[in-house]
Amino acid sequence: MNPNLKRLRRSMMFLNCQKPGLIKDPYIYAPDSIMLDLEDAVAEREKDAARYSLYHALQEIDYRGVERVVRINGLDTDLWEEDIRCAVAGGCDAIRIPKTETAEDVRRVENAVIAAEKEFGREDGSTLIMAALESAKGVMNAFEVCSASERLFGIALSGGDYTKDLQTTISGTGVELMGARQHMIIAARAAGVQCFDTVYTNLKDMDGFRRDVETIHTMGFDGKSIINPRQIPIVHEIFTPTEKDIIFAEKVVREIDTKKAQGIGVFTVDGKMIDIAFYDGAKRTLALAKASGVYKGDL
Amino acid sequence: MKNAVGREIPEEILSLTGKEPFQGNNYKEGVPFQRSAPTVHPVMDNQHSKIVQSIREALEKCNAHDGMTVSFHHHFREGDLIVNMVMNEIHNMGLKNIKLAATSLGKAHEAIVPMIEDGTITSIEASGVRGKIGEAISNGKLQGLAIMRSHGGRVRSVFSGETKVDIAFIGAPTSDEYGNLSGTGGKTNCGVISYSAVDADCADYVVAITDCLVPFPNYPAQISMTNVDYVCVVDAIGIPEKIATGAAKPTTDQRKLMMAEYCTQVVVNTPYFKDGFSYQTGVGGASIASTISLTRIMEERGVKMGFGIGGLTKPMCDLLEKGLVNVLMDTQAFDLDAVTNIENPNHYYITASEYANPFNKGAFVNKLDYVILASLEVDVHFNCNVVVGSDGIITGAQGGHPDTAQGAKCTIVICPLLQGRIPAICTDVTTVTTPGESVDIVVTDYGVAVNPNRPDLLEALQKADCVPLKTIEELRDIAYSITGTPDPVEFEDRVVGIIEARDGTIMDVVRQVKPL
Numbered sequence: 029m030n031p032n033l034k035r036l037r038r039s040m041m042f043l044n045c046q047k048p049g050l051i052k053d054p055y056i057y058a059p060d061s062i063m064l065d066l067e068d069a070v071a072e073r074e075k076d077a078a079r080y081s082l083y084h085a086l087q088e089i090d091y092r093g094v095e096r097v098v099r100i101n102g103l104d105t106d107l108w109e110e111d112i113r114c115a116v117a118g119g120c121d122a123i124r125i126p127k128t129e130t131a132e133d134v135r136r137v138e139n140a141v142i143a144a145e146k147e148f149g150r151e152d153g154s155t156l157i158m159a160a161l162e163s164a165k166g167v168m169n170a171f172e173v174c175s176a177s178e179r180l181f182g183i184a185l186s187g188g189d190y191t192k193d194l195q196t197t198i199s200g201t202g203v204e205l206m207g208a209r210q211h212m213i214i215a216a217r218a219a220g221v222q223c224f225d226t227v228y229t230n231l232k233d234m235d236g237f238r239r240d241v242e243t244i245h246t247m248g249f250d251g252k253s254i255i256n257p258r259q260i261p262i263v264h265e266i267f268t269p270t271e272k273d274i275i276f277a278e279k280v281v282r283e284i285d286t287k288k289a290q291g292i293g294v295f296t297v298d299g300k301m302i303d304i305a306f307y308d309g310a311k312r313t314l315a316l317a318k319a320s321g322v323y324k325g326d327l
Numbered sequence: 328m329k330n331a332v333g334r335e336i337p338e339e340i341l342s343l344t345g346k347e348p349f350q351g352n353n354y355k356e357g358v359p360f361q362r363s364a365p366t367v368h369p370v371m372d373n374q375h376s377k378i379v380q381s382i383r384e385a386l387e388k389c390n391a392h393d394g395m396t397v398s399f400h401h402h403f404r405e406g407d408l409i410v411n412m413v414m415n416e417i418h419n420m421g422l423k424n425i426k427l428a429a430t431s432l433g434k435a436h437e438a439i440v441p442m443i444e445d446g447t448i449t450s451i452e453a454s455g456v457r458g459k460i461g462e463a464i465s466n467g468k469l470q471g472l473a474i475m476r477s478h479g480g481r482v483r484s485v486f487s488g489e490t491k492v493d494i495a496f497i498g499a500p501t502s503d504e505y506g507n508l509s510g511t512g513g514k515t516n517c518g519v520i521s522y523s524a525v526d527a528d529c530a531d532y533v534v535a536i537t538d539c540l541v542p543f544p545n546y547p548a549q550i551s552m553t554n555v556d557y558v559c560v561v562d563a564i565g566i567p568e569k570i571a572t573g574a575a576k577p578t579t580d581q582r583k584l585m586m587a588e589y590c591t592q593v594v595v596n597t598p599y600f601k602d603g604f605s606y607q608t609g610v611g612g613a614s615i616a617s618t619i620s621l622t623r624i625m626e627e628r629g630v631k632m633g634f635g636i637g638g639l640t641k642p643m644c645d646l647l648e649k650g651l652v653n654v655l656m657d658t659q660a661f662d663l664d665a666v667t668n669i670e671n672p673n674h675y676y677i678t679a680s681e682y683a684n685p686f687n688k689g690a691f692v693n694k695l696d697y698v699i700l701a702s703l704e705v706d707v708h709f710n711c712n713v714v715v716g717s718d719g720i721i722t723g724a725q726g727g728h729p730d731t732a733q734g735a736k737c738t739i740v741i742c743p744l745l746q747g748r749i750p751a752i753c754t755d756v757t758t759v760t761t762p763g764e765s766v767d768i769v770v771t772d773y774g775v776a777v778n779p780n781r782p783d784l785l786e787a788l789q790k791a792d793c794v795p796l797k798t799i800e801e802l803r804d805i806a807y808s809i810t811g812t813p814d815p816v817e818f819e820d821r822v823v824g825i826i827e828a829r830d831g832t833i834m835d836v837v838r839q840v841k842p843l
Contacts, residue, residue: 053745053809056582056772056773057581057585089809231579257581258579258581258584260581
């Protein structure tokens with residue numbers, strides 16, 4: 029299994045491959061992942077140039093541990109297969125499929141990725157896949173999409189197209205996205221993959237952005253697509269466990285381990301009732317804290 | 328001969344100019360010199376009128392002649408109309424071999440390039456030049472030398488008589504008919520006219536040019552009638568919307584915001600950050616953002632600034648309005664907020680001499696705790712280059728960079744690691760304008776480097792663990808790992824310009840660029 033399937037992906041930042049200035053050193057802002065875009069951000073006549081920049085960027089630039097995801101063009105175009113060849117030849121970490129609606133969409137991409145890995149001598153299984161759901165049908169099929177491939181690490185909501193399909197618009201309240209978000213996180217967890225929220229496009233409303241991130245964090249999402257490095261610190265702040273959370277999680281894990289040996293099932297930590305059901309959650313908090321660089325402990 | 332920053336200064340330039348190579352910041356400390364005095368044309372007749380009808384009349388009355396030196400200030404920046412107005416008239420008179428001694432020249436003055444090419448202007452002294460004038464000088468079009476001086480260095484040069492100004496033209500937003508001048512109250516306000524104070528004191532003739540004549544006496548006057556020979560009223564002295572170069576809106580560029588945050592963290596975690604500290608910052612996006620984030624921390628911690636110096640911008644004036652700084656000392660206003668803020672009673676006008684002159688008995692810069700500066704390049708010796716582009720073309724100005732850098736106890740230079748695809752942190756700057764001995768901390772988007780001469784600052788920042796600390800060599804290596812090691816710019820042998828140190832010694836020379 030590719031060890032990166034479950035890596036930390038709190039912030040996934042879109043970058044237009046048509047603009048070399050944007051893709052040359054986005055790692056200084058420390059996003060967890062970048063999504064190098066060959067799709068919507070790139071003008072139709074610049075698709076070739078964008079692929080050229082993408083390939084050389086992947087080959088030449090040391091992204092210092094930031095995951096490099098490539099968003100390919102839609103499967104309804106004649107561009108996506110060449111996009112995959114170019115991205116895999118360059119050595120990307122993952123492919124993001126836009127407008128995914130079925131498990132078959134994922135498998136078509138998977139087959140093209142396998143072929144490209146062979147063609148360019150890249151290790152089998154080294155390229156992961158994520159699927160963006162951008163329509164009512166895609167959201168309805170979330171579970172089958174999540175379960176379609178061993179390479180698929182997660183699904184992401186694309187709110188703009190999705191709300192269009194729903195015949196509504198982004199309101200800023202999140203009401204129109206509520207159903208899709210809830211459905212997708214449940215499907216992703218059922219399939220054991222990650223789940224990411226859509227972009228927040230109003231860069232002037234940083235308070236609204238914060239509320240949006242707090243909402244999806246509470247809902248259980250693993251992270252959020254972002255469009256500007258200014259949004260990164262807020263996402264990381266909200267997704268990174270607080271010192272209080274970490275101390276509590278440490279106590280829970282230690283106490284459960286100790287009490288289990290003593291044959292005790294239920295007990296209290298800091299006045300809260302704790303049993304084995306809390307174990308995984310506490311372990312996840314510590315793992316997230318460790319991956320976020322705020323926990324150096326040994327649990 | 329090699330100078331103290333390792334730059335080779337050709338013997339012929341030393342003998343041509345009579346200057347010495349730079350020997351370190353305090354080489355001239357306490358060395359006495361004779362101040363220069365102007366020739367004065369007294370006015371005793373109470374019927375005497377100082378009003379002239381045209382620039383031409385002023386030039387004729389001031390005995391304009393071949394080979395003379397004329398001076399200007401740059402308070403109107405890219406909105407300045409005075410330099411072109413006067414130089415056109417000098418050109419029309421057929422005068423040649425003029426030394427243009429402006430406090431700075433910008434793109435607004437590109438109309439003088441043909442005058443450089445036809446020998447009307449044969450030498451230039453300025454803080455710096457930009458655009459086509461810089462290209463003309465770097466391509467060898469100027470017959471004589473261009474001397475680039477800091478704002479303080481220019482005052483020294485005029486006071487010491489090294490620059491002998493024949494006629495000073497002072498653009499004045501308001502003037503009365505007797506020559507009391509001010510930077511406010513007119514239709515083309517620039518707030519202060521500090522840079523012209525030394526010209527008013529030392530030039531043989533002083534001509535005020537205004538587009539707003541006000542009743543006598545125009546008081547308080549920033550420049551007194553006692554120094555002004557003639558007053559010329561014209562339709563417009565500047566373009567108001569081009570006077571303000573400061574960013575009216577705070578930057579949203581995350582890279583600049585990141586560097587601003589590092590800079591603020593450096594300030595608040597070094598020992599001078601305490602009640603009563605003093606501070607100066609520039610007009611760049613990161614500098615302005617840094618002042619804004621510093622304000623937040625000052626409010627949180629209840630720390631108040633004693634005085635701020637400028638080059639002032641809105642965020643500095645906001646500090647004054649919020650009561651977070653006791654007084655502002657103003658040598659130039661970078662934006663319209665700073666221009667209007669001079670009405671605040673704790674916002675004081677100071678002359679360029681009071682601000683930064685190294686040859687008076689102590690300037691404001693000497694009392695600075697922090698200065699935040701920018702730079703085109705910084706090398707591993709912490710030398711900065713703010714004048715010559717990495718392509719070898721003169722494209723910037725020293726401004727108060729060397730003055731404040733030497734004066735401040737903690738000099739912080741903000742510089743992105745890469746300027747486009749050119750490494751800004753490099754092994755050797757193209758041209759040294761500010762010596763590394765004046766620079767304490769370099770803030771980049773890839774981390775912060777502390778000059779090894781300042782172990783105290785390094786220790787404070789290590790202890791605070793507030794910014795990613797790197798050595799300057801590490802920053803250079805990261806830059807080169809991205810761009811490759813750049814080939815040095817190729818120059819011809821001919822020296823076209825001198826970068827003068829504050830004390831008048833030679834910091835570096837600028838040579839003619841090789842055609843591509």
